[in-house]
Amino acid sequence: MKRALALVVLAIILPSLAAAEVVDFVRDVRPIFEKHCYSCHGESKQKSGLRLDIKSEAFKGGDGYGELVVPGDVDDSPLIELVSSDDEDSRMPPGDHPLSPAEIATLTRWVEQNAVWPDGVDLAVLEDRLDHWSFKPLAKAIVPDVKNKAWPRSDVDRFVLARLESEGLIPAPPADPRIWLRRVTLDLTGLPPTPEDVDAFLQAVGDDDTAYEAVVDRLLQSPRYGERWAQHWLDVVRYADTHGFEVNTERPNAWPYRDYVIDAFNNDTPYDQFIREQIVGDALDQNAATGFLITASVLLPGQIGKDEPSKRLARQDSIDEIVVNITQTFLGLSVGCARCHDHKFDPISLHDYYAMQAFVAGVEYADRELDPAEAKSRRSESAKLKQQLTDLDHQLARFTPLAGSAAERPAINARLNTDRFAPVRTKRVRFTIHATNKLEPCIDELEIFDTAGNNLALDNRGATVTSSGNKTQKNRHELRFLNDGRYGNSRSWMSNQTGKGWVEIELAEAAEIERVAWGRDREGKFADRLATEYTIEVADENGAWTTVADASDRAPFDAGKSKPAAFSTEGLAADEAAQATKLHHRRTELEKRIASLAEIPLAFAGKFRTPDAIHLLRRGDPEQPEDLVPPAVLASFGSVSLPVDSPEQQRRAVLADWITDPANPLTARVMVNRIWQGHFGMGIVETASDFGRMGTKPTHPELLDWMARQFIDSGWSVKQMHRTIVLSATYRQSTQFDEDAFATDADGRLLWRFPTRRLDAETIRDSMLMTGGRLDFKMGGRGFNLFNQRGGLSGFTPVESFSGDGLRRMIYAHKVRRERDAVFGAFDCPDGGQSTARRIESTTPIQALNLFNSRFTLEQSEAFAMRVKSESNADDLEPQIRRVYQIALNREPAAEEVSDAIPVVRDYGLQSLCRALFNSNEFLFLP
CATH class of the missing domain: 2.60.40 (Immunoglobulin-like)
Structure with a gap:
């Protein structure tokens, strides 16, 4: 009714206005926008993605429609429809204060007169979203000069010390060598050092760094290193052995990707090659590596609606997960935010998002053969042997009754x-x-x-x-x-x-x-x-x-x-029985060989097919497709693009090349920050998977760029970056508290001391098993069970007592998405549902209850006690107590600790002391 009235009024007054002067944007239109629109569509707020105080943004329109104004065409201009609608739910501005008929008439005449908006009259300046530290090329960081010349051991230390000195802070004293050894061993391998490791290091340590360097080199060569650092990576990429969602069925062949990551870290695969293998490993003889593309949750074809819209939406969701995985993991960008509209903060458009989709539009979530050539050979040989088997069956049939x-x-x-x-x-x-x-x-x-x-x-x-x-x-x-x-x-x-x-x-x-x-x-x-x-x-x-x-x-x-x-x-004669037996033996051997050939190794690593045609989707809705979009990188970061009919594998190869180009400002920064975070508990950039404008600023930007350049110059060596960090004076600091420093930097982000933190769930479990002498170091293969079933809707009863493969490192557990381990899941172990760039560190009663009363703890305490008794060769309690401290905490107990422990051990058994140490902060925290 109101719209009808407005149109009547317009019909009366427009003829008289037709002869009036031309509508002036500054004099006539902008005041209407200022009065009615800027509060919701201005500099501080842009509801529905619409901004009206800047020309370029205003004409683009909002999230739910195309251009806001079509110059010269009132009927096709959403602006006029919105301000004159008689539907109160859609009319703008909302509420009881709509535009007056005269204001609507002014806007209508402005559109009719081709919506002239002169340049240079905007009251605000559009912020340059590329003007952000992480989007700029790596700076040629100059190592700063520092006052304290004696403290730094490397250029890393000079950057850290320069920042400390600028804040009037001094670094903490160095940690005791024994503490450093326990720290670096837990840090690099996820396991504590043995008493023998401690003794050897303390004997070798001197005034120079030779002993320290030897330890680091030994730890980096240990296969335990890859197992430890692969876990950090798997957290980020959301690795799990089930599909997730309500169905949560098993992915029986997901584990080859986990093993690939472990091997890649152990082999110090150059990081740029590591990226390429995970994106286009099928072209590099690394099929398992492409498991990275499909680590996220997904609904498979049999788990979605059979109607075509449901299928299209499910396919969009699955491709979205791949785009999100690639961009947040390697680039530290939340590109997925642009699925429905231009990114609110970063220079990533809706078109950019779908252009990135086009790179991976031919990837399917499915098993693939790890070695297609070998699989073909196996099938060929199997076919020949089956024919031989058939011939033997026919020969044996002569002896059938x-x-x-x-x-x-x-x-x-x-x-x-x-x-x-x-x-x-x-x-x-x-x-x-x-x-x-x-x-x-x-x-x-x-x-x-x-x-x-x-x-x-x-x-x-x-x-x-x-x-x-x-x-x-x-x-x-x-x-x-x-x-x-x-x-x-x-x-x-x-x-x-x-x-x-x-x-x-x-x-x-x-x-x-x-x-x-x-x-x-x-x-x-x-x-x-x-x-x-x-x-x-x-x-x-x-x-x-x-x-x-x-x-x-x-x-x-x-x-x-x-x-x-x-x-x-x-019933056969002797000669017939002999012939039949000989044939049967041959048949048995053939069956065994055929059975072994049938076991073709598979990996949940994606299948590749002709890419889907990717269209820009209005509001991200598959039922509202618009223009066809060819593969292209984010426009603000490069100009790499491909024709719309480009082959599937070429698309991924080009994407990998762009990500690993040393000129890309994000790739090296993001990875060295992840490595730094792994050593200090928090990265130089706290938001490790968000280097965009909503992420945190780096505490040491010059150091971050210096390390990124060192990383690239070293041939993208992850191990070399570890070595640089853990041999620094910054890493060697003690955790000594300083009240004045705390007042200036309560979070310890400036690194005036080593920031102690609790060990993660896997390290606690593995360390308990190792301490008790039960840890199985078997590597690779199908995971062991933490629950009574490997997938499904519900009913995951925890395994309480472990033996055999269940005594392997926790990284080899079959990881059920959305189900945390009964004991160690309480220690902030991610469930594989979302990417975990950095694990939170909570403190809850359930952690203490699990670690003190669980069957796992009781069994490992008993095993630890039995180990110590067998090694002590004495009934005297004091040597046993000393050995418990040496193994669990890598130190000798104080005299009062021994005296306190003797009556406990005498009355309740050595396992009680072992159990207590498992629950001590000294065992559970990185020193």
Whole structure:
């Protein structure tokens, strides 16, 4: 009604205004925007992505529609529709103060007059979103001069010290060598040093750094290093062994990616190569590495709605996860925020987002063969061996008891059945089925053998087939498959009658036959539709039918058996038994070899196909596609693009090249910051996966750029960056508290002391196992169970007592998404649902209860006590107590600690002391 009234008013006043002067934007239009619009669509706030105080932004429009104004076209300009609508829910501005008819008339005339908005009249200046420290090229950082010349051990220290001196702070004294050794060993390997490691280091340490360097080199060469640092990476990329969402089914072949990451860190794979392998490893003989692309949760085809819109939305979600994984992991950017609209803060447009999607639009969440060439070779060899196996079966069939003889013949099974009878001359054989174990009968191949062992039923020998009728599907269950010489359900005949049917084979010419062989599915995949009652007949020269075999003398049918009966020589003459036994041995060896060839290694590492056509989606809605978008990198950071029809693998290769280009300002910065965070608990940039404008500023920007350049110049060596950091005086500091420094820098971000922190969940569990002498150092392979099931909707009962593989390092546990380990999940262990750039460090009662009362702790305490008793070779309690401290805390106990422990150990056992130390801060925190 209001819109109608407004239009009436306009109809009255517009003619009189037509002759008026031209609408001036500054005089007539901007005051309307200032009065009614800027509070929601101005500098401080841009609801629905619309900003009206800057020309370039205003004409782009908001999130829900295209251009706000179409110059000269009132009907197609959303601005006029919005301000004049009679729908109060959509009219702008909202509330009880709409624009007056005169104001609407002014805006309408402005649009009619081509919406002239002169340049240079905006009251605000659009902020340059590229004017941000992380988007600029790496600075050529100059190592600063410092007052304290004696303290720095490296250029890292000079950058840190310069910042401390500018704040009037001094670094803490160096840590005791024993404490440094425990710190760096836990830090680099996730395990404590042994007492022998401590003794050797303390004997070797001197005034120079040689002993320290030797320790670091040894730790970096340890396979334990890769296991430790791979965990940091897996946190970021959301690795888990289930799919997530409500279904949360198992990914049985996800673990090869986890093993790849461990190997990559152990081998010090150059970081730029590490990136390329994870994006385009299928071109670099690193198929498992591409598991990175699909580590996130996903709904697979059978888990989504069957309607096309649901499928399109699910596909969009799956591609989005890949884009998010790539950009936040390698670039530290929240590109996923631009899925529905231009990024609110960073220079990333809606078009940029879909151009990034186009790079990975051919990636599917699925298993792939780890080595396609090897898999092809295995299948080829397997096919040859299966033919040999078939030949052996036919030879062994000569020793099958005759049908109708006194000997009971084997039970019917789904794979292979042989009916042997006295030689008979015929040209036609009919196989009639009277009953099945389920549904319509099915036969994958019917074979007829002469006395020389030749299969005369083959179509390539001129044999023809007829039947009572068949249930035909396209290229499946056709009558022609009955004698084509190929086995398996997909090459079988199926009757069109439940429980019965017949097939007849007419040979090219009459011959003397003695055996018929048949199976339901000789590949062993299906055991239903199996003939359980049947008759085999042959026709004489006059066409009269005679039964030569049937199911009456077979052992009773057993639905639980689908394999041939056990080999037996019962009833055979000595020479026949010897021949049969020899053939059977050969058959057994062939079966073993075929079984081993069938185990083709797979990895949940993505399959690649022709890319989807990627369109820009209005509001991110797959049902509102707009322009086709070709692959292109983020426009603000480069100009790399590809034609819309570019091959799938080329797309990913180009993307990887752009990310790893040393000129990219983000890649090296993000990674060295992650490494720094791993050593100090927090990165130079606190928001490790967000280097955008909403992320935190670096505490030491010059140091970050210096390290990034060193990283690139070293050949992208992660181990070299570790070495640089852990051998620094900054890392060697003690945790000594300083009240004045705390008043200036309470969070310790300036590193005036070493920032102690609690060990993560995996390190606590692994250290307890190692301390008790039970840790299994077996590497790689399928994960061990933390729960009674490996996936599903619910019902995850925790495993409480571990043995065998359950004593391996926790990184090798089967990780169920959204389910935390019963004991160590309380220690802020991520559940794989979201990327965890940095683990939080909470303190809760459940942590103490789990670590003190859990069955795991009790068992490891008992194992620790038994180990110490076996090593002490004495009944005296004091040596045992000392040994417990040496192993658990890497130090000798104080005299009062020994005196306090003796009555506890005497009254409650050594395991009580072990249990107490497992719960001590000294065991649980990085010193």
